[in-house]
Amino acid sequence: MATGPPASPSAEQCPELSSTVASPEMLEGKEMPGPSEPRVETSPRPPFTSVKRNRDSEDDLEELLIPEPQPVWVVETLCELKMKLKRQRVFTVLPEHHDVFTRLLENPMVKRFLDWDKTLKASDKYLLSMVIAYFSRAGLFCWQYKPIHFFLALYLANDMEEDNQAPKQDIFYFLYGKSFAQRPMFxxxxxQFIRSMGWRAWVSPEECEEIQAYNPELWVWARDRSKLTL
Known part of the structure; x- marks a missing residue:
């Protein structure tokens, strides 16, 4: 009697936050005895990105399996029998990430910081858009995001986009004053936050515009540094 193909072993999950998920495996069934038995091949399993969490800290990150966004190709031009394809960027920001951001805007500490940053050097609308993009990449459950994640994402956005170190120092000063004791933990x-994002810290201007267009009436999108009059 012929037996079926062996079950696919599950991918191993490493205990360290910095580990990545095992490569996808292709399992091929062996040819069954007998003249009429076809060769059975299993389909390849799609790749996943693994995000680890540490359950001992309220600020540690959740372990999830997040499918990588697949590229989408659209027709850009069509001339007779010739066709030119253009790769369309796939964004992964979901409505719940916007909801998390809006909820954190109501936090007293976040509100005080936005009021305190009157020059918008550390929190203009594009930097705040990047915060939402980072929330979508970090892989936490929505209820896990807390004010510290807002400041971590905003600090990282300034680190990516601003050449001036002053806005990042302003974030430290607002959170900890003149004390340096808490900065190593930050x-x-x-x-940990950027590693949970798979080191994908760059956000395109198009993605920022799309994030702002989701809820254009949100009050923080009026924080346009170019229109600021001092």
Whole structure:
């Protein structure tokens, strides 16, 4: 009697936050005895990105399996029998990420910081758009996001986009005053946060515009540094 193909072993999950998921496996069934038995091949399993969490800290990150966005190709031009394809960027920001951001805007500490940053050097609308993009990449459950994640994402956005170090120092000063005791822990959490994003910290201007267009009436999108009059 012929037996079926062996079950596919599940991908191993490493205990460290910095580990990545195992490569996808292609399992091929062996040819069954007998003249009429066809060769059975299993389909390849889609790749996943693994995000680890540490359950001992309220600020640590959740382990999820997030499918990588697949590229989409659209027809750009069509001339007789010739066709030119254009790769369309796939964004992964979901409505719940916008909801998390809006909820955190109501937090007293976040509100005080936005009022305190009157020059918008650390929190203009594009930097705040990047915060939402980072929330979508970090992989936490929506209820897990807290004010510290807002400041971690905003610090990272300034680190990516601003050449001036002053806005990042302003974030530290607002959170901890002149004390340096908590800064090493902040940098440790920032490292964990960016690693949970798969080191994908760059956000395109098109994605920022799309994030703002989701809810154009949100009051923070009026924080346009170019229109600021001092």
């Amino acid at each position: 940098h440790k959490l920032r490292f």
